[in-house]
Amino acid sequence: MSDNRLELRGNCSPKTIIWEETGMLRKTIYFALLAGGAMLAGSAAHAQDYPSETITIVVAYPPGGFNDTVARLIAEDLSDSLDATVVVDNRPGGGTVVGTDVVAKADPDGYTIGISPFAFAVNPGLFDDLPYDTEADFDHLVVLGDSFNVLGARTDFPAETTADLIKYAREHPGEINYASAGNGSSNHLSAELFNYMAETDMVHIPYGGSAPARTDLIAGRVDVMFDNYTNFAELVANGDIKALGITLQEENELMPGIMPVSNELEGYEVTTWWGVIAPAGIPDDVMAVLNTALNDFLEKDATVEVFAREGARIIGGTPEEAEAYVQRQVDQWRPIAEEVEMTVD
Incomplete structure (x- = not known):
């Protein structure tokens, strides 16, 4: 029976290891060392080269x-x-x-x-x-940052505040629709949480993004919509839509005079x-x-x-x-x- 041993003599580097073993084991270890060295070299090269592609x-x-x-x-x-x-x-x-x-x-x-x-x-x-x-x-x-949502409505919608919307929605169940940027978006969750806490039944109309949803809100094809302040600020300032509330627990200087939804629905808050x-x-x-x-x-x-x-x-x-x-x-x-x-x- 052969003596399969690996012996390192002196202060040898992997390149100067002296083998005393069978040929099969010698080849296995040799290629393992080559592979390990290649991985280390590849990692170092990756760090130096990144980014080298689009x-x-x-x-x-x-x-x-x-x-x-x-x-x-x-x-x-x-x-x-x-x-x-x-x-x-x-x-x-x-x-x-x-x-x-x-x-x-x-x-x-x-x-x-x-x-x-x-x-x-x-x-x-x-x-x-x-x-x-x-x-x-x-x-x-x-994480880049966060913000709050604004509850907006088409300009001719018969509500001026969150309280108005709750009252009107309760009196007209299933007749009010709301737009969102899609299922699971902050717009969607904001409105569904509103429905749940206010005991209303506004109907969801999902879009493939916030931009087309806002377009239809401005055009009056949908009734209301929650959207990021970042997306609604200019539209409210220009009078393209009207703001009924914000999704914070307190007033915000960016939307002066617009009361929090939580004033009517205690505990309501959504940040995006x-x-x-x-x-x-x-x-x-x-x-x-x-x-x-x-x-x-x-x-x-x-x-x-x-x-x-x-x-x-x-x-x-x-x-x-x-x-x-x-x-x-x-x-x-x-x-x-x-x-x-x-x-x-």
Whole structure:
């Protein structure tokens, strides 16, 4: 019987290991060392070369809303800061499931990332058969910020306040419709929570994004809609729609004179948020590059100005903080989505 031994003599490097064993074991260990060295070299090369290809930012909504706006701002900024080509790919549909699934199924190499909207945390309580695992299939790079929603109505709608809407909706069950950016969106949840707490029956009309929904609200083809302050501010200021309430617990200087919905429905509150996600398993060094670049983007005067103008609070932070934030959102909204029996239209 042969003596299958591996002996290292002196201070030998892997290249100078002296073998005393059978030929089969010698070849196995030799190739294992080559493979290990190649992996280390590949990792180092990845860190040095990234980004060397086009980075795609997936947006699960059509152009026009703040999700799309912030993605394009990021794309422009990363193009400069990382000296890379960065493009935005709008993939609306399925209550953001279509676009989110594109990110989940992409290679975890840092070249496909996505904007994670409010719906990301609600969909686990809304859909029984998501094509991805919300908690396992993504790495969270950063939380960009959050904001509040505004309850808006077409200009000729017979209500001027939240109290007016509740009274009218109770007197006309099933006759009022509300638009949303799609199933599971903050617009959808805001209205369904309103229906639940006010004991009303407004009918949901989902759109493939906030922009087309707002267009129909302005045109008077739908009655009411909750949407981000970022999307409604100019429309209210220009008189294209009227604001009935906001989804905070107190008044906000950005919407003077508009009372919180919670004044009529105690405990009512909805905030919407935006983050950046990647497929689970991207290299740590690539995650660090992206997280640093995104935090730098959030600190720039131009970004601060845009977020402030749109009523959004900047958050930022580490990937670990982003993951914890999103997990809290999932834990908060999953039971609410189930309790109010939100349905997919």
